[in-house]
Amino acid sequence: MRLLVLENEPSSRRGGQERSLLDVCQGLAGRGHQIELLYTADGDLLERYRAFCARVDRISAYAVDRTRTAAAAMRLLWDATQAGRTAPDVIYANQYLDSLFARLLSWRFRRPFVCHVRLPPPDVFCGQYRWGMQGAVRLIAISTRTRDDYAARGFRRDRVDVVYNGVDTREWRPAAARSIVRQRLRIDAAAYLVVYAGRLHPGKGIDVLIDAFASLPEPAHLVVAGQEYDDGSARLCEVELRDRARARGVADRCHFAGHVESARDLFGAADVTVLPSVISEAFGRVVIESMACETPVIASRIGGIPEILTGEFEDLLFEPGDVAGLAARLAATRDWRRRDPELGRRCRLCVEQRFDIARTVAGVEAALQGAVDEWNAGAPVWASAAVR
Numbered sequence: 001m002r003l004l005v006l007e008n009e010p011s012s013r014r015g016g017q018e019r020s021l022l023d024v025c026q027g028l029a030g031r032g033h034q035i036e037l038l039y040t041a042d043g044d045l046l047e048r049y050r051a052f053c054a055r056v057d058r059i060s061a062y063a064v065d066r067t068r069t070a071a072a073a074m075r076l077l078w079d080a081t082q083a084g085r086t087a088p089d090v091i092y093a094n095q096y097l098d099s100l101f102a103r104l105l106s107w108r109f110r111r112p113f114v115c116h117v118r119l120p121p122p123d124v125f126c127g128q129y130r131w132g133m134q135g136a137v138r139l140i141a142i143s144t145r146t147r148d149d150y151a152a153r154g155f156r157r158d159r160v161d162v163v164y165n166g167v168d169t170r171e172w173r174p175a176a177a178r179s180i181v182r183q184r185l186r187i188d189a190a191a192y193l194v195v196y197a198g199r200l201h202p203g204k205g206i207d208v209l210i211d212a213f214a215s216l217p218e219p220a221h222l223v224v225a226g227q228e229y230d231d232g233s234a235r236l237c238e239v240e241l242r243d244r245a246r247a248r249g250v251a252d253r254c255h256f257a258g259h260v261e262s263a264r265d266l267f268g269a270a271d272v273t274v275l276p277s278v279i280s281e282a283f284g285r286v287v288i289e290s291m292a293c294e295t296p297v298i299a300s301r302i303g304g305i306p307e308i309l310t311g312e313f314e315d316l317l318f319e320p321g322d323v324a325g326l327a328a329r330l331a332a333t334r335d336w337r338r339r340d341p342e343l344g345r346r347c348r349l350c351v352e353q354r355f356d357i358a359r360t361v362a363g364v365e366a367a368l369q370g371a372v373d374e375w376n377a378g379a380p381v382w383a384s385a386a387v388r
Helices: 016-030 046-050 066-081 096-109 127-133 144-152 178-185 206-213 237-247 264-269 285-292 311-316 323-332 343-354 357-376
Strands: 002-006 034-039 055-058 090-093 113-117 138-141 160-162 192-197 220-225 254-258 272-275 297-300
Touching: 002 016, 002 096, 016 034, 016 046, 016 285, 016 357, 034 046, 046 055, 066 096, 090 096, 090 357, 096 113, 096 127, 113 357, 138 144, 138 357, 144 160, 160 357, 178 264, 192 206, 192 264, 192 285, 206 220, 206 237, 206 323, 237 254, 264 285, 272 285, 272 323, 285 297, 285 343, 297 311, 297 323, 311 343
Parallel strands: 002 034, 002 090, 034 055, 090 113, 113 138, 138 160, 192 220, 192 272, 220 254, 272 297
Antiparallel strands: none
16 A cells, blocks of 8 residues: 555654554555655654655645634645645544545545544534544544544444554563663662653643652652643643642652653663553553553553553552542552562563554554555445534
8 A cells, every 4th residue: 555644743752642653654664555754843753754654745734723724724725735746545644633634635636534543532623623534434543442432423433443552562671771770860779669751741640640659658759751741821830740749748759851762761660650641541652661661550540541451450540630549559569579570571461462563553554455445446435424
């Protein structure tokens, strides 16, 4: 297949969504498919795309900027002409926010558009996204919960394929010894080390984590790895979180590491990783990244996370926003290396068996090929019933 892929900013600083698309596209290229990438802003993953893509082009935007509607719409239409480009077999968008442009490309090339829905749907789709998503022939959801959420917004359940995110387990394993990483962080080897890795955003529940961590007796340390996420609110999350740590009396044991290019060594040095989200997580890629590095994860029972932490790992779930529940699970896992030294290995085995990138690539490939085959047979079926 010849795939025309839409990405916003190919940057590791944005989160798991961007890293997941890179992994999928690289895997598809390795299976012999031709990848052509469109993107809207430069990022540090761009050179990795150039290594396997047949073509990489930058355009202005995927949606109409309402502050300058006429000019933005004209530019969008111009970009959608894609003059001189050979028609792809399928247009593959990485989120519903890119659907307007994806549908325009579908019209331009008379080829199917498939959307990988990696974000929970909004309560109500605005006009341009509603129109865009009505042009998708299939959706690829990253969890059963995400599929159910989109079905509740008017999409046909039978047109939504569930393909879990995956990671390359050859890459996701600690490269440095725990003791060396802890020395870099100036954290004692015997201390209980708790890690959060992700965006600094109120919806991530980091304040809940700091409150729960404050109940732990010393020696215990918390590392918060991530950067501010601009949601338009002008809130300075890191400032608020540092103030909270001071107010709880743990500022000297709460370390803000900023953006980390690869968190694998940090996960490997940790005793436990925490994902304390208070708003829905469509999947929670950090969970499988940490588990691949043989570090268990405590996480909110929200969104697609319970589909990862099943079986024995279900005991590591807590209700969103429940400080006492999180504190109890932190205390219970404090000495797991002594009580259950094989737990780390079982965490990695779970990822190897259920969330390896090869399974993800195969699932995405099947969904894309199915859309192309249906289209070529002359009987395209749209994914939307009545998008709300």
